Amino acid sequence: MSVLLLAELDGDALSPSTARLVAAASLLGPVDVLVAGSASIAQSAATIAGVNRVIVAGGPLLADRLQELLEPLAAQYQYVVAGATTLGKDVMPRLAARLDIQPVTDIVAIEGPGRFVRPIYAGNALETVTDPQSRHVLTIRASAFRPASGGGEAPVEIIEQPYDSAVRLIAAHRTESDVPDLSTAQIVVGGGVSVGSVEGFKLIERLGQSLNAAVGATRAAVDAGYAPNDWQIGQTGKIIAPDLYVAVGISGALQHLAGIQGAKKIIAINSDAEAPIVKIADVALIGDLFDIVPKLTAELDAL
Ligand code: FAD
Numbered sequence: 001m002s003v004l005l006l007a008e009l010d011g012d013a014l015s016p017s018t019a020r021l022v023a024a025a026s027l028l029g030p031v032d033v034l035v036a037g038s039a040s041i042a043q044s045a046a047t048i049a050g051v052n053r054v055i056v057a058g059g060p061l062l063a064d065r066l067q068e069l070l071e072p073l074a075a076q077y078q079y080v081v082a083g084a085t086t087l088g089k090d091v092m093p094r095l096a097a098r099l100d101i102q103p104v105t106d107i108v109a110i111e112g113p114g115r116f117v118r119p120i121y122a123g124n125a126l127e128t129v130t131d132p133q134s135r136h137v138l139t140i141r142a143s144a145f146r147p148a149s150g151g152g153e154a155p156v157e158i159i160e161q162p163y164d165s166a167v168r169l170i171a172a173h174r175t176e177s178d179v180p181d182l183s184t185a186q187i188v189v190g191g192g193v194s195v196g197s198v199e200g201f202k203l204i205e206r207l208g209q210s211l212n213a214a215v216g217a218t219r220a221a222v223d224a225g226y227a228p229n230d231w232q233i234g235q236t237g238k239i240i241a242p243d244l245y246v247a248v249g250i251s252g253a254l255q256h257l258a259g260i261q262g263a264k265k266i267i268a269i270n271s272d273a274e275a276p277i278v279k280i281a282d283v284a285l286i287g288d289l290f291d292i293v294p295k296l297t298a299e300l301d302a303l
Contacts, residue, residue, distance in 0.1 A: 002029025004077040006070065007045050008085060008142070009037050011174055014044040016184045017083055019147035024140045025081045026050040026148065027110040033154075034073065036066055042156045051154040066091050071098055077135070084139040084239075085183070096137040103137040104129060108144040122235045123258035143183060143241030143262050175230060182231065185214035188242045188263075190233055193220035194249035194271075194289065201226040203293045204248055210300035216240065218256050234259035249289045252277025269293065 003025045008015035018033070025031045030052040035042040042056035057069055074080045074095060082088035084106045096103035109117035114131045116138070182188060189211060191204035201221065208215040217227035219234060233240055235255040241262025248269045250256060253276070260266070268281035269292050278284045285292050 002077065003031045003079040003081060004070075004073055005031050005033050006066075006080075006082040006088070006091065007033050007035045007037070007041070008083045008087060009035075009041060010181070012038065012041070014041050016147065016181075017085070017142035018045060019048050019149075020142035020145045020184075021081065021083055021140055022048050022050050023148040024107075024110060024142070024145040025079070028079050028081075028113065032077070034070070036069060039156070039158070046154040046156050047150050047152050048154075049149045049152040051148075051152050054154050054156045055159055056156055057159050067094055067098075070095055074099060074137075079136045079138060081138045081140060084141045088139040092137055092139050099135070099137065101133055101135055101137045102131070103139065104131050105139045107138055107140045119258075119261075122255060123261050124254065141239060141241075141262075143239060175228075179208065180212070180214040182214045182216050182233070182238045182240055185240070186242050187211050187213035187244045187246075188216050188233075188240050189213045189246045189248065190216040190218065190250055190260075191221055191227065191248050192218045192250035193224050193226070195221065195226055198226050200290075203290070203297075207246070207248070207293055207297045207300075210297050211244075211246070213244075213246070214240075214242075218250055218253070247277050247281070248293060250277055251275050252280065269296075 005021055005025045007018045022031055031050060032053045032055060033045045033051050035045050035054060035056045039056060042054045045051060046054045082092050092103055104116050106118045107116045108119060117126050117128050120127050189204055189208040191201050195201045195204060205215050215231060216233040217231045219232050221227050222229055222232045235258040237259055239259050243264045245260050245263035246267045266281045268277045268284045269289050270278055271288055273286045
């Protein structure tokens, strides 16, 4: 057997990023997907093209036994893969330590067996690494890969829950939102500190609604309390790769750019024609955001 992929879940559903991870992992060999969740989530995973087999271990409080679940399975695979997400960053380093394997993290391209590309220096450079170990523990940036298509019919195999763990999950809190998820959204509108207030940030959210976009923010906007922490995009926030990123009143600091390098097109709305974000934007609207954004929103609503 070749690749074991830990599925990303989104509450009681399969995260769209899992299809992207399957596409990436398929470059390494046949992919078995491990779902630590319900049978219906496993069925969703089984429909992703390229999945060889889905292994499901369900039941309450399984999240605190992931380590115990993964470890014996991992021994059977050449590659154990997860997303470079909160889940992957939590589970995979511990797994790698237990298996005495040096993990390769944050992979954005796979050049061949044991040959990976990953960003360094806050995304300012890409390094290609070769991993000579016979077995590999990897985390992959799902946003760097196109999703695998549907139409698969992989068999689903239920396995026993692992033995009890010393770790206990006390609670998991989910931020409910009806806007698209930042990490997988096709359109993202980001707001900077120049919106000036929580009220000012509502302009960004309104534009986001008109575009059916996810909403993000710079660290400066988050630190100022204009936007919640989990909206932060950048080196110390979320990494996004939308088809379109609309950056409103954002200077384009290196740490912010580190989070948007996967964006296919960038529109910058900024009063400063010399701002770094304007230099890299595909389209720039130079002017006052308090003037441009309401007009743009109204135009979009009228379509
Ligand atoms: P500013 O840099 O102040 O830019 C404001 C922009 O708004 C300017 O370009 C200005 O021309 C424009 N503007 C002003 N008024 C208007 C108006 N009325 N209409 C239109 N445009 C206007 N930052 C992140 O975003 N994400 C990170 O993950 C992150 N991680 C960091 C990690 C470290 C270790 C450090 C040191 C910093 C990090 N930062 C991060 C902070 C980063 O360096 C910048 O300070 C931040 O991104 C700037 O945010 P901003 O663009 O909102 O503000």
